[in-house]
Amino acid sequence: AFSHGCIRLGQPMDLAEYLLKPDTNWTADSIRTVMARKKEKYVDLPEPRPVIIGYFTAWVDTQRRLNFRDDVYEHDARLAQELFALPEEEEEAVASVK
Structure with a gap:
C-alpha cells in the first residue's frame, strides 16, 4: 500500500x-516500473477526475460486525450537529414552547 x-x-x-x-x-x-522506483513521478x-475522500469512525x-474508531480529526461532533439539527422553523417553535 502507498x-x-x-x-x-x-x-x-x-x-x-x-x-x-x-x-x-x-x-x-x-x-509497475515507475512505482518500484523510490523517486516520485508526476503524471x-x-x-x-474528482477525488472523494470518506472519513469514517x-x-x-x-x-457484519460494527466497528468504531477514535475520531482523531474531531469531525463527528460537527457532522452530528449538522445531521441532527432542527430546521430553523422547528427550533423557533421549540423555543417558544419552553
Whole structure:
C-alpha cells in the first residue's frame, strides 16, 4: 500500500491503471516500473477526475460486525450537529414552547 500523510491507498496499481487507461503509453509493466522506483513521478492525467475522500469512525465490515474508531480529526461532533439539527422553523417553535 502507498501512504501519503493521513491518506492510505490500498490498491495503488489498480487505481493507476484505471486513471492512466486512456493513455496507451502507460502499460501495466510501465506503471509497475515507475512505482518500484523510490523517486516520485508526476503524471498529467488525460482528463480531470474528482477525488472523494470518506472519513469514517464507524462502519460495518464484511463479517457484519460494527466497528468504531477514535475520531482523531474531531469531525463527528460537527457532522452530528449538522445531521441532527432542527430546521430553523422547528427550533423557533421549540423555543417558544419552553
